[in-house]
Amino acid sequence: xxxxxxIRVGELFLKGNNRHYFTSCLxxxxxxxLKDFSCRFSGTQNRMYVEGYELDEEAAxxxxxxxxxxxxSISPAYKVKTEKQTLKNLCxxxxxxxxxxxxxxxxxxxxxxxxxxxxxxxxxxxxxSRQKDRKVDLFTFDFEVNVDIRENGYSYVFYQKIPGQGxxxxxxxxxxxxxxxGGIDSPIAAYRMAKRGVKTFAVHFHSYPYTSELAKEKxxxxxxxxxxxxxxxxxxxxxFTDIQYAIKENCPIEYMITxxxxxxxxxxxxxxxxxxxxxxxxxESLGQVASQTxxxxxxxxSVVSLPVFRPLIxxxxxxxxxxxxxxxxxxxxxxxxxxxxxxxxxxxxxxxxKIEWAKQYEERIENRDAxxxxxxxxxxxxxxx
Amino acid sequence: xxxxxNASTTKPLDKxxxxxxxxxxxxFYNPSALYGPSVNLSRKIKEAREIILRSLRGEGNVIFxxxxxxxxxxxxxxxxxxxxxxxxxxxxxxPAVFNAAMELKQRGYDVVFCPxxxxxxxxxxxxxKLMTKETSLVSIMHVNNETGSVNDIKTLCSIAKSVxxxxxxxxxxxxxxxxxxxxxTDLGVDxxxxxxxxxxAPKGVAGLYVRSGVNIRPYLFxxxxxxxxxxxxxxxxxxxxxxxxxxxxxxxxxEEGERLDGLRSQIIKGIGxxxxxxxxxxxxxxxxxxxxxxxRGEVLLHSLESHGILVGTGSACSSKKTQxxxxxxxxxxxxxxxxxxxxxxxxxxxKDDIDYFINAFILEYNKLxxxxxx
Numbered sequence: 001x002x003x004x005x006x007i008r009v010g011e012l013f014l015k016g017n018n019r020h021y022f023t024s025c026l027x028x029x030x031x032x033x034l035k036d037f038s039c040r041f042s043g044t045q046n047r048m049y050v051e052g053y054e055l056d057e058e059a060a061x062x063x064x065x066x067x068x069x070x071x072x073s074i075s076p077a078y079k080v081k082t083e084k085q086t087l088k089n090l091c092x093x094x095x096x097x098x099x100x101x102x103x104x105x106x107x108x109x110x111x112x113x114x115x116x117x118x119x120x121x122x123x124x125x126x127x128x129s130r131q132k133d134r135k136v137d138l139f140t141f142d143f144e145v146n147v148d149i150r151e152n153g154y155s156y157v158f159y160q161k162i163p164g165q166g167x168x169x170x171x172x173x174x175x176x177x178x179x180x181x182g183g184i185d186s187p188i189a190a191y192r193m194a195k196r197g198v199k200t201f202a203v204h205f206h207s208y209p210y211t212s213e214l215a216k217e218k219x220x221x222x223x224x225x226x227x228x229x230x231x232x233x234x235x236x237x238x239x240f241t242d243i244q245y246a247i248k249e250n251c252p253i254e255y256m257i258t259x260x261x262x263x264x265x266x267x268x269x270x271x272x273x274x275x276x277x278x279x280x281x282x283x284e285s286l287g288q289v290a291s292q293t294x295x296x297x298x299x300x301x302s303v304v305s306l307p308v309f310r311p312l313i314x315x316x317x318x319x320x321x322x323x324x325x326x327x328x329x330x331x332x333x334x335x336x337x338x339x340x341x342x343x344x345x346x347x348x349x350x351x352x353x354k355i356e357w358a359k360q361y362e363e364r365i366e367n368r369d370a371x372x373x374x375x376x377x378x379x380x381x382x383x384x385x
Numbered sequence: 386x387x388x389x390x391n392a393s394t395t396k397p398l399d400k401x402x403x404x405x406x407x408x409x410x411x412x413f414y415n416p417s418a419l420y421g422p423s424v425n426l427s428r429k430i431k432e433a434r435e436i437i438l439r440s441l442r443g444e445g446n447v448i449f450x451x452x453x454x455x456x457x458x459x460x461x462x463x464x465x466x467x468x469x470x471x472x473x474x475x476x477x478x479x480p481a482v483f484n485a486a487m488e489l490k491q492r493g494y495d496v497v498f499c500p501x502x503x504x505x506x507x508x509x510x511x512x513x514k515l516m517t518k519e520t521s522l523v524s525i526m527h528v529n530n531e532t533g534s535v536n537d538i539k540t541l542c543s544i545a546k547s548v549x550x551x552x553x554x555x556x557x558x559x560x561x562x563x564x565x566x567x568x569x570t571d572l573g574v575d576x577x578x579x580x581x582x583x584x585x586a587p588k589g590v591a592g593l594y595v596r597s598g599v600n601i602r603p604y605l606f607x608x609x610x611x612x613x614x615x616x617x618x619x620x621x622x623x624x625x626x627x628x629x630x631x632x633x634x635x636x637x638x639x640e641e642g643e644r645l646d647g648l649r650s651q652i653i654k655g656i657g658x659x660x661x662x663x664x665x666x667x668x669x670x671x672x673x674x675x676x677x678x679x680x681r682g683e684v685l686l687h688s689l690e691s692h693g694i695l696v697g698t699g700s701a702c703s704s705k706k707t708q709x710x711x712x713x714x715x716x717x718x719x720x721x722x723x724x725x726x727x728x729x730x731x732x733x734x735x736k737d738d739i740d741y742f743i744n745a746f747i748l749e750y751n752k753l754x755x756x757x758x759x
Contacts, residue, residue, distance in 0.1 A: 209687025
């Protein structure tokens with residue numbers, strides 16, 4: 001009898017001919033998630049197993065796997081050779097000595113003659129005979145003994161199914177470039193796109209000396225918190241102060257944020273294309289602030305041709321915060337360091353900007369291409385894993 | 386790098402590093418053991434205690450602790466105070482005292498906060514009004530860490546004792562020892578905190594002076610070190626290097642004070658009169674606090690950093706403006722209130738550093754002002 005962790009995969013079933021690609025993506029991600037543990041990992045397309053680990057690390061391994069997209073559920077299980085008496089003994093030994101229970105058998109190994117129902121009845125009967133305080137109740141039970149009889153000649157016995165993250169394995173949905181501000185929303189946007197298999201690249205705009213080294217550290221911490229979910233993240237920290245100076249000098253203050261965001265999108269698109277990202281990802285939620293009205297989004301969107309994914313667009317702040325608390329980014333997001341958008345914040349930012357006007361104002365900045373080139377070439381690149 | 390944030394910490398002296406090295410390499414023994422090398426260390430610690438006490442003209446005991454915060458907490462929590470009695474602390478105490486006092490307030494003590502003038506100095510007449518016969522403890526810092534103002538501890542202490550002879554008077558002297566003249570007996574204090582890393586010793590060592598006849602209860606229980614008042618294996622490298630740094634600083638206090646006061650005035654003159662300079666009646670020559678209009682202190686700090694100059698801001702500054710006490714105390718108008726910076730010196734600060742600082746300061750401030758105003 002050996003303790004193992006059983007991993008079930010999610011949506012990959014639906015992927016037809018591409019299934020192999022999706023599975024290998026998931027396997028790589030699981031291997032990366034388990035790199036700190038000494039254990040063996042193996043798997044077929046439907047079931048994967050972690051074996052040979054130290055028992056005191058089981059909870060930590062499960063916690064890690066619970067972050068990996070593409071896994072639908074996880075069960076710590078006992079592994080034994082498929083043999084009737086061995087199975088019966090095991091179920092009896094490891095189950096509670098009292099209480100109501102049911103036995104559920106899943107027989108994938110069709111070489112076994114008896115049906116699942118027959119095996120379940122057999123095991124249940126044996127368990128009853130061993131302890132007088134056990135009682136069968138198929139509908140309301142204290143514990144359920146699950147017996148999974150696989151084709152490889154082994155059976156797995158487990159009690160609980162811990163839900164995984166679901167979704168698709170990170171990497172199989174292409175690369176996306178996230179605009180990571182340091183607030184509550186953008187990390188959640190990354191999380192939601194990672195759930196659809198998108199590998200994250202991120203860009204953060206840094207307005208030194210207006211924003212501090214601590215603000216940058218905060219963004220790095222946020223990206224680190226996302227790593228268990230998103231896998232390795234490449235973060236570009238782009239110096240943005242000179243562009244802000246140029247806008248401040250040349251454009252009306254109420255268009256400050258709008259034009260800043262247009263520059264950010266242009267820079268993001270350039271970095272995205274350089275890194276084979278097929279989309280830009282933002283944490284915008286419609287109407288949350290002045291720069292996130294439909295008109296504002298239209299004006300900022302119009303400078304890029306890559307698709308812009310806004311997974312939070314229809315979410316309320318409370319829903320976003322709920323996710324942030326669940327995945328652990330919230331406490332870091334609310335650390336009070338100024339981000340680049342709050343520097344030079346106008347008292348009355350324009351709520352319904354016009355594309356033509358934005359264009360017209362921008363033309364006053366004569367060296368705008370050079371400013372963008374310089375920002376990109378001076379970006380600091382940080383790999384987080 | 387020009388380091389002008391010496392009120393937050395200082396660079397250890399080479400000699401201190403040498404002492405620490407020597408202790409770690411050779412004298413690593415536990416001073417409580419019975420064999421020769423340990424007894425020798427135990428004697429050295431005893432000597433260090435006596436030397437420090439002599440340097441500060443104290444009559445009583447010095448307990449070695451791990452930090453100024455620990456010394457302050459010991460003074461506030463481990464002294465005898467009747468339940469519900471009055472405790473007076475000044476409104477702008479360092480958090481190590483202020484937050485300890487808040488905790489005592491939670492525990493039912495009548496904690497009151499003494500007002501200060503617009504340079505952060507305790508107003509003696511206001512203190513007199515708060516001082517009652519029911520007061521069990523007073524804690525007022527010697528030199529304010531944010532503004533550099535020096536409280537007249539001797540007068541405050543005698544006011545306190547004249548109202549209630551048994552009141553305990555504690556002063557946080559972390560920014561005073563080795564920086565201004567300190568004569569503990571003359572000040573009349575019962576308890577006095579001071580710390581190593583503010584005077585070029587390593588971090589992790591500090592002291593609490595306890596006047597003879599003052600009883601305190603232990604803060605940490607265990608093996609009975611520090612006369613049973615602070616159990617823990619002694620931080621030998623820390624204590625011996627602390628003793629060296631402290632005596633060094635105390636000997637030089639007058640000459641350094643005059644030199645640094647010159648540099649301080651040089652800055653005040655050099656930067657021109659567009660700024661709010663905090664000028665207390667009595668100030669520490671090691672600290673200069675000023676507020677600039679329209680530009681945030683933190684932004685100026687980073688701009689100076691790009692010239693290799695490190696200064697402090699008046700408070701743990703943040704965009705959320707959680708820490709608004711100091712601008713209120715200084716009575717700053719709106720355009721100045723986010724612009725506090727603190728320049729603090731050490732024996733390593735030179736005139737050239739200050740020339741360089743003044744140039745960079747004017748250059749960066751004017752640059753930042755251009756983008757902020759209007």
